[in-house]
Amino acid sequence: MKTITLSDNFSCSAATVVSIGNFDGVHRGHQKLIREVVARAEQKNIASVLITFEPHTRTVLYPELSPNLLTTFEEKATLIAQCGVDYLLKITFDRSFSQLPPDEFVRQILVKRLNIKEWVMGEGHAIGKDRAGGKIFLREAMSKYHIPIFTANLLMKDALIISSTQIRKFITEGQISEAVGMLGHPYLISAERVQGLKIGSQIGFPTLNFKRPSSQKVIPPPGVYAAELSFEDTILTGALYFGDCPTFGQREVHFEFHALELNGKMPEPGETGHIWVHRFIRKDRPFSSTGELAAQIEQDVNKIRQYFSEEKLQWR
Structure with a gap:
């Protein structure tokens, strides 16, 4: 896996399948989504790309509500690499980037820089300023560029949604077996x-x-x-x-x-x-x-x- 940034002046000449997220902990729900990205890219014989942020978006937008994190960026990259992804796009998230309108995110980053040919999204995915680019926007925006969308469903374990929030709770309470069961590692x-x-x-x-x-x-x-x-x-x-x-x-x-x-x-x-x-x-x-x-x-x-x-x- 190669880690790239927006400042690297790159553009993907090869077509790509792309998804996005903070991926804190790279838990089983994340892994399910990542496997979809990798599998769909392999089926099309094109590259797989994950977009993530450093620092975590909440630390910039809601610092008073920002949680402690399960993974540093380096740990996250280590775990994502084990899933077989071709490229990890690391976006430096700051107040300036948070103001980027969702249509510009699609046009400038997904279409022009990544040459996207399919978008894989999880439940609750949203992009752009104020998270305005939700599910309805994404379907309309991707349709404009003839880009199909695949939605990965949430994953459950023991009647609980697998989430970074729940795993943080388990670890801070010392329930390591429960946390590991959701992490998958x-x-x-x-x-x-x-x-x-x-x-x-x-x-x-x-x-x-x-x-x-x-x-x-x-x-x-x-x-x-x-x-x-x-x-x-x-x-x-x-x-x-x-x-x-x-x-x-x-x-x-x-x-x-x-x-x-x-x-x-x-x-x-x-x-x-x-x-x-x-x-x-x-x-x-x-x-x-x-x-x-x-x-x-x-x-x-x-x-x-x-x-x-x-x-x-x-x-x-």
């Missing part, structure tokens, strides 16, 4: 490795330490989780701790990852690792001694080892 947290105090090594469970990401990123509650760590070509399974280490006094909130098996290349301090959170194991709490803590970690690791050997989500 473990929850991705990209974090910079930092030098730790080596306390884990002293009690028999060495860890890699990672800085807490931006406060705008949705983070699960403090506790222990089954997780994977990926870096370059290495993928490790292990125990993820998130918290401030109350047993050792208040420390800065951070992540620690203990690998079940150490093999492959690890991120060095200053490098970014990708943490994939699979399942909640237990809440964070202080322990009366390092011996009591080590005994609890051993129980946690055994549960996590069992999860990865028997119940691991198959998603790659």
Whole structure:
């Protein structure tokens, strides 16, 4: 997948199938829509394009109501690339761009720059100033250019609409299994490795330490989780701790990852690792001694080892 921007002075000589969205979390509903874009482009032997925004449109239009996000742009691009899209058009969203009339969006971007031949839209899609370009407008505008439209329906799970809003709620409440069920993949947290105090090594469970990401990123509650760590070509399974280490006094909130098996290349301090959170194991709490803590970690690791050997989500 190639990421492009409006400032790249590009235009698609090849015809395209296009869709648009914030795609926060790239959940199963998004994936269904993206698969339609890719499949329809392949059927026509043309290119597939997704349009997304940076920053999220709500952070510009309604900053006081803007939610914390499931994915940074880089995380979003990583997940979208796994869906087989040819091009990701990243539009810098600001007040100026938000004033672009919907008919100009269609003419300037979809027709002139992207050479669109089919539009795939989700429920509630709207484009242009004040979201004036809704379903009725889009059908009329696309008809003017003889561009067919396919509408992807909403996806449900356990009687709930799969949405970024619902997934944010699940994660902040520690309901990781429910969130992962809607995401269709473990929850991705990209974090910079930092030098730790080596306390884990002293009690028999060495860890890699990672800085807490931006406060705008949705983070699960403090506790222990089954997780994977990926870096370059290495993928490790292990125990993820998130918290401030109350047993050792208040420390800065951070992540620690203990690998079940150490093999492959690890991120060095200053490098970014990708943490994939699979399942909640237990809440964070202080322990009366390092011996009591080590005994609890051993129980946690055994549960996590069992999860990865028997119940691991198959998603790659």
